[in-house]
Amino acid sequence: MKPYIICHMLSSVDGRTDGDALAGVTNEDEYEATSAQFESNAWLCGRTTMQEILGNDEPFASASNIPAGSESVHVARLAESYAVCVDTHGKLRWTNGNLRGDHLICLLSEQAPSDYLGMLKENGVSYIVAGASSVNLIRAMDLLGERFGIRTLLIEGGGHINGAFLQAGLIDEVSLLIAPGIDGRHDVAATFDGMNPPNNVAVALRLKSVEQRANDTLWIRYDVL
Ligand SMILES: NC(=O)c1ccc[n+]([C@@H]2O[C@H](COP(=O)([O-])OP(=O)(O)OC[C@H]3O[C@@H](n4cnc5c(N)ncnc54)[C@H](OP(=O)(O)O)[C@@H]3O)[C@@H](O)[C@H]2O)c1
Structure with missing residues (x-):
């Protein structure tokens, strides 16, 4: 996939x-x-490059600090084109699911806080949680193909x-x-x-x-x- x-x-x-x-x-x-x-x-960038694009250096502050803890996929919507961000710990504070005209998907590890996932959902951002301490890129690529049709x-x-x-x-x-x-x-x-x-x-x-x-x-x- x-x-x-x-x-x-x-x-x-x-x-x-x-x-x-x-x-x-x-x-x-x-x-x-x-x-x-x-x-x-679809296009993809690392967290540092995406932070430059976002233009906001203030990282997400978790209220609970409870890690996501298991693999999950949230499809906010399907789109014709996607922007994909690899953000191991869920630092970037996205305010909506549209980046340069493309629908935003965040790739996270299980270390990302669960309230970060809630924030993404609320703001219409799709995400994939894959990998225990770092993003499992191989698994995440399969899920991008399978669940988003990339x-x-x-x-x-x-x-x-x-x-x-x-x-x-x-x-x-x-x-x-x-x-x-x-x-x-x-x-x-x-x-x-x-x-x-x-x-x-x-x-x-x-x-x-x-x-x-x-x-x-x-x-x-x-x-x-
Ligand atoms: N010339 C060009 O075509 C071009 C294109 C793009 C960017 N750039 C420039 O490149 C610079 C940034 O490059 P960069 O290499 O420092 O940063 P980067 O590749 O954009 O991002 C690196 C970050 O991605 C996250 N990441 C998640 N999983 C990773 C993994 N498995 N391996 C490595 N990183 C992983 C890490 O942050 P976390 O641990 O926090 O997740 C890591 O610090 C910027 O100045 C930008 O302007 C140039």
Whole structure:
């Protein structure tokens, strides 16, 4: 039931992903223009990236601190397109189930407080609880396919959630826009970050296509082997 998963990212030549730094050397519209070429009905980001989109740093404060404790799925509604957020402990304070025109689904672990789930329900947000201490990404992807009918999902960063999906063997394709610039800062997340590959061997890819886009930006697509 797992959707077909494409990781779609914009990076510098040295693999860094700070959008503000890259805006100076490329046209970020290319990111949206290329992602629109995929027939996907869902996109997903990690909690840090979603917090930037939400624009609210104040985490949810649980009154009860009782963890959700078991797997569950709440379908607030079915939609034509979805935004998916991976938020292990239920920190982000969503006020409605609509994000950039897409219906919002939160992926949580069993550590998320039960009153956080109540808040999501009240605000029309769908959720999946899967995984005891961290989100079980494999199980959550099956449930996205089975309960929401998601067939193709774009993973859109940041680097740490991309790394977790790659490490879990969930990414079918990598779609990379390389901007003509070098960032060079060691504390900026790379396209795939925080991984622990077996025997330190790189994940093998097969080149699918290369296209030169506006402003000397390259669009490179790979299948994950
Ligand atoms: N250039 C691009 O195309 C692009 C795209 C997107 C984002 N960005 C940039 O990337 C930066 C953020 O990247 P990031 O790597 O720091 O954060 P991220 O990947 O957006 O989010 C990481 C967070 O996701 C949560 N998470 C849940 N399950 C996880 C798992 N299994 N493994 C790893 N994380 C998991 C963790 O928070 P909890 O433990 O609290 O759940 C973790 O701290 C932002 O500055 C953003 O602007 C760039």
